[in-house]
Amino acid sequence: MKVFKIPEATVMRLSVYSRYLYQLGREGVETVSSGDIAKGVGVSSAQVRKDLAYFGEFGTRGVGYKVEELYNHIIKILGLDQQWNVMIVGAGKLGSALALYQGFAERGFNITTVLDVDENIIGTKLGNIEVEPLEVLETRVKERNITIGVVAVPASAAQDVTDQLIKAGVKAILNFSPRVLKVPREVVLRNVDLSVNLEVLSFNLVFNS
Numbered sequence: 001m002k003v004f005k006i007p008e009a010t011v012m013r014l015s016v017y018s019r020y021l022y023q024l025g026r027e028g029v030e031t032v033s034s035g036d037i038a039k040g041v042g043v044s045s046a047q048v049r050k051d052l053a054y055f056g057e058f059g060t061r062g063v064g065y066k067v068e069e070l071y072n073h074i075i076k077i078l079g080l081d082q083q084w085n086v087m088i089v090g091a092g093k094l095g096s097a098l099a100l101y102q103g104f105a106e107r108g109f110n111i112t113t114v115l116d117v118d119e120n121i122i123g124t125k126l127g128n129i130e131v132e133p134l135e136v137l138e139t140r141v142k143e144r145n146i147t148i149g150v151v152a153v154p155a156s157a158a159q160d161v162t163d164q165l166i167k168a169g170v171k172a173i174l175n176f177s178p179r180v181l182k183v184p185r186e187v188v189l190r191n192v193d194l195s196v197n198l199e200v201l202s203f204n205l206v207f208n209s
Contacts, residue, residue: 010051014074015046016041021071026087033064055147080108085144087170089161090152091116091124091131094176098150099126110193112144134161 019039026030034052038045052058052070055077056063059065072132075081086104091114098104099114114126115134122133132140139147149165151158151173158177165173175181183189 006054010054011078013041013043013047013051014078017051018071018074018078021065021074024067025071029067031064032067032070034059036051036064037133065132073162082108084109084148085112086110086148086150087113087115087137087140087144087146087165088150089115089134089137089165090150090151091118091121091126091174095150096126098152098176099129109148112146114139115140134164134181137164139164140167141170146170148174151175151181152176 017031017037020037022081024040034045036047037048055073058073060168061112064159072081086109088111091099095114095116099111100119104111111129114129114131115137116131117120117134121131124131129157141149146168147170149162149164149170151161153161156177158175159181162173162175162181162183166183166187172191173181173183173185175189175191176194178195181189181191
């Protein structure tokens with residue numbers, strides 16, 4: 001399987017499928033059809049089957065999928081059957097909220113480190129994590145086997161922080177800053193721009209009303 005050939009939209013839908021299957025499992029549902037999944041997450045049953053087909057054959061024709069089995073398959077595909085250590089750079093309102101969000105740990109993402117440059121913030125705690133100075137970035141990446149870095153700093157500092165993360169050995173970066181970052185080809189970059197998502201919502205409100 002070569003992951004780079006899988007459409008990003010498919011990967012995003014797999015994440016949604018996994019959450020829906022988890023919900024069904026908690027409700028005691030044992031089997032589910034592609035049509036059921038489609039209705040539950042708001043796509044077509046053909047789309048569900050196409051997304052799953054990228055990774056092999058699942059389920060039984062005429063019967064459907066075993067909820068727990070399919071859930072476990074998708075979790076493995078998404079790499080959530082293992083733990084990922086995460087560093088957040090930026091302990092402002094956004095970085096603090098991310099550090100305190102319990103949902104990450106439930107999906108296998110362990111926030112191990114939070115860094116900042118503000119002396120008024122350094123030394124304070126976010127849950128069980130003490131905010132540390134940016135100077136320890138490289139040391140903590142190596143000590144704590146951190147593979148994912150979250151950039152939650154102002155745009156003016158985002159590229160510099162990103163460069164430091166990459167130099168330290170971080171392989172994937174989640175960027176919350178509004179700046180377009182440059183990273184080597186071997187580093188996975190994901191941008192989360194909340195204002196862009198709001199603009200997409202406003203566009204849909206205007207053209208679908």
